[in-house]
Amino acid sequence: MGKGIRRRGLGARHEDRRRQIAEALLTIINRHGLDAVSLRDVAAEAEVSLGAVQHYFRSKDEMLLFALDYISERGTERVQQSLGLGGKPPRAVLRDILAELVPTDDQRRAELRIATAFTARSLVSPKLAEHLRAGYDALYEVLVLLIRHAQDAGEVSADLDPEQAAAALFALADGLGTHVLIGHGSPETALAVLDEHLDRLFSTTP
Amino acid sequence: MGKGIRRRGLGARHEDRRRQIAEALLTIINRHGLDAVSLRDVAAEAEVSLGAVQHYFRSKDEMLLFALDYISERGTERVQQSLGLGGKPPRAVLRDILAELVPTDDQRRAELRIATAFTARSLVSPKLAEHLRAGYDALYEVLVLLIRHAQDAGEVSADLDPEQAAAALFALADGLGTHVLIGHGSPETALAVLDEHLDRLFSTTP
DNA sequence: AGTAAATCAATACACTTGTACGGTAGTATC
DNA sequence: GATACTACCGTACAAGTGTATTGATTTACT
Numbered sequence: 001m002g003k004g005i006r007r008r009g010l011g012a013r014h015e016d017r018r019r020q021i022a023e024a025l026l027t028i029i030n031r032h033g034l035d036a037v038s039l040r041d042v043a044a045e046a047e048v049s050l051g052a053v054q055h056y057f058r059s060k061d062e063m064l065l066f067a068l069d070y071i072s073e074r075g076t077e078r079v080q081q082s083l084g085l086g087g088k089p090p091r092a093v094l095r096d097i098l099a100e101l102v103p104t105d106d107q108r109r110a111e112l113r114i115a116t117a118f119t120a121r122s123l124v125s126p127k128l129a130e131h132l133r134a135g136y137d138a139l140y141e142v143l144v145l146l147i148r149h150a151q152d153a154g155e156v157s158a159d160l161d162p163e164q165a166a167a168a169l170f171a172l173a174d175g176l177g178t179h180v181l182i183g184h185g186s187p188e189t190a191l192a193v194l195d196e197h198l199d200r201l202f203s204t205t206p
Numbered sequence: 207m208g209k210g211i212r213r214r215g216l217g218a219r220h221e222d223r224r225r226q227i228a229e230a231l232l233t234i235i236n237r238h239g240l241d242a243v244s245l246r247d248v249a250a251e252a253e254v255s256l257g258a259v260q261h262y263f264r265s266k267d268e269m270l271l272f273a274l275d276y277i278s279e280r281g282t283e284r285v286q287q288s289l290g291l292g293g294k295p296p297r298a299v300l301r302d303i304l305a306e307l308v309p310t311d312d313q314r315r316a317e318l319r320i321a322t323a324f325t326a327r328s329l330v331s332p333k334l335a336e337h338l339r340a341g342y343d344a345l346y347e348v349l350v351l352l353i354r355h356a357q358d359a360g361e362v363s364a365d366l367d368p369e370q371a372a373a374a375l376f377a378l379a380d381g382l383g384t385h386v387l388i389g390h391g392s393p394e395t396a397l398a399v400l401d402e403h404l405d406r407l408f409s410t411t412p
Numbered sequence: 413a414g415t416a417a418a419t420c421a422a423t424a425c426a427c428t429t430g431t432a433c434g435g436t437a438g439t440a441t442c
Numbered sequence: 443g444a445t446a447c448t449a450c451c452g453t454a455c456a457a458g459t460g461t462a463t464t465g466a467t468t469t470a471c472t
Contacts, residue, residue, distance in 0.1 A: 014418085033330035035241030038459065051421050060460065113329050120326030122388055123319050124239035129388060136390045167391055168378065168399045175381030176373075182328055182335060184342045185373060193374045200406070220448090244429065257451045266430065 018056050021046045022067040030110045034064075034117040061127070068118050068128060071111065072135040075100070079142060090150040091202055097142065098173040098194055103180050104187045112177055143170055147201075155202055165201060172197055224262050227252045228273040236316045240270075240323035271337060274324050277317065278341040281306070285348060296356040297408055303348065304379040304400055309386050310393045318383055349376055353407075361408055371407060378403055 024046035028037050039060060043050045057063035082088070082096040103109035122129040143166035150156040156165075176190040230252035234243050245266060249256045263269035288294070288302045309315035328335040349372035356362040362371075382396040 017419090031330075033327060035327075036330070039461090040459085049421050051423095052419075054461075055418085055420060116326050116329060119384065119388060120322050121239060121241075123322060124237075124242070133389050136385070136388070140390070164395070164399055164402065167382075167385070167395060168403065171381030171385055171396075171399065172374065172378045173381070174384065175377030175379070178325065178380065178384070179342070179373070179377055182325060182342070183339050184346070189370070189373060190377075193370055193377065196370065197374065223449095245431090246429085255451055257453095258449075260431075261448085261450060 014056070018066060019070060021048070021053055021056055022063070022070045025063060025067045026071060026110075026114055029067075029114050029117050034121055037064075039063075064121075065127060065131060068131050071114060071118075072131070075111070075135070076138065079139065083142070089155075090146045090153065091155065091198065094143070094146050094150075094169070095195070095198060097139070097146075098169060098198075099191060101173040101177040102187055102190045102194070103177060104191070109181070112181055116178065116181060140166055140170055150202070154204065157204060160201075169197065169201070220262070224272060225276060227254070227259055227262055228269070228276045231269060231273045232277060232316075232320055235273075235320050235323050240327055243270075245269075267333070270327075271333060274334060274337050277320060277324075278337070281317070281341070282344065285345065289348070295361075296352045296359065297361065297404065300349070300352050300356075300375070301401070301404060303345070303352075304375060304404075305397060307379040307383040308393055308396045308400070309383060310397070315387070318387055322384065322387060346372055346376055356408070360410065363410060366407075375403065375407070 021042060025037060025042050028041055028045055037060075039053050040050055042063070043053045046053070053063070057066065078100065079097055082093055088096075100108065101112070103112050118128060118132060122132045144162050147156060147160075147162040147165050147169075151158050151160065151162065173194060176185075176193060179185050180187050180190050227248065231243060231248050234247055234251055243266075245259050246256055248269070249259045252259070259269070263272065284306065285303055288299055294302075306314065307318070309318050324334060324338060328338045350368050353362060353366075353368040353371050353375075357364050357366070357368065379400060382391075382399060385391050386393050386396050
């Protein structure tokens with residue numbers, strides 16, 4: 001195993017501790033933005049010393065990357081949960097996933113604020129951009145798949161290009177989420193727009 | 207007049223100088239992001255001294271606000287231009303405006319990168335958020351108006367809710383632009399999605 | 413018991429940051 | 443020419459930054 005994660009003994013809690021510190025980091029990003037993050041603030045928020053933070057992350061960049069992967073992973077898990085559990089119809093799953101991009105409660109609002117911060121920084125940080133893009137691509141692929149399933153089930157017109165439809169849905173939900181986030185429009189109207197778009201997509205009689 | 211802009215004598219070039227400095231600021235934001243902006247860097251980019259920058263802006267925040275208004279104003283002017291000139295059909299104008307949100311060339315790409323940076327910071331800066339929202343609202347109103355005109359001309363179904371349609375178009379274009387910006391999808395496919403959506407909107411026979 | 417690694421804590425360092433302040437030169441108005 | 447205002451420049455400063463370093467303590471395994 002060599003370099004694998006230790007499950008016993010010293011270093012066993014290593015990953016847990018990293019996650020705990022990342023959690024504190026995300027809290028600060030949500031509160032004051034990504035640029036306002038200092039290692040000392042993170043340490044204070046996590047109730048550990050600066051030295052401890054340094055021990056678990058060799059540099060600030062590494063910490064940010066880890067935090068991005070961490071929150072990205074959490075999002076993926078929620079999608080997988082909605083996907084896996086029960087024989088939900090494609091449309092319902094699609095709606096669940098897309099609604100996740102609209103800030104309807106404090107939890108989602110916080111995560112989307114953080115995601116927006118990372119998005120902005122990724123424009124000037126290729127490393128971050130790479131990781132962020134990976135998350136986007138993964139979600140996009142899921143959307144394509146769901147639309148294909150809906151087409152197979154005859155719920156969506158077979159003439160439609162699944163990839164284009166997925167891109168449209170994704171961008172629409174993402175844009176709506178951002179608009180709500182900055183105070184332009186309410187979550188309710190955003191969801192209404194989203195549902196209206198889904199209605200159109202799932203109308204077999206054009 | 208009292209506090210009006212001087213058109214002769216000392217202070218005549220005041221606003222010009224502010225714009226010139228703001229231009230340098232925007233260049234830096236595009237290059238390294240909003241958080242990487244320092245007054246010294248701005249001064250260097252504008253080829254003036256730090257003292258000069260301080261003379262024209264009482265604080266960094268004031269400078270950022272001015273720059274946001276400045277770039278926002280430039281966008282508004284382009285929209286007005288597309289709106290005013292010629293008897294272009296509503297759909298063409300709509301398309302022009304929305305395509306402005308997709309980074310198809312370096313100029314637009316730069317402006318959208320800057321806009322994204324401001325959007326992210328506005329999440330933690332109420333002052334910025336207010337100004338940004340004003341720009342969003344203005345653009346939104348234009349979209350609503352254009353759709354109403356299209357409805358009056360019989361090019362768009364009268365059953366449609368103009369405000370909801372405008373919100374959808376806006377969010378879609380915005381989302382598409384962001385996706386292209388971070389490297390998820392090409393400008394061409396983004397425009398294709400946009401046009402497809404416009405096709406649907408402008409189909410009187412449902 | 414001994415050893416080595418992990419886990420911190422504390423401090424120091426070199427920089428960068430926004431802002432404040434003092435001074436000087438130019439210009440318009442009276 | 444006195445006055446006032448604009449337009450700077452140069453410097454100084456306190457606060458905060460990421461990172462390096464050193465050392466102490468704990469833990470696990472032989």
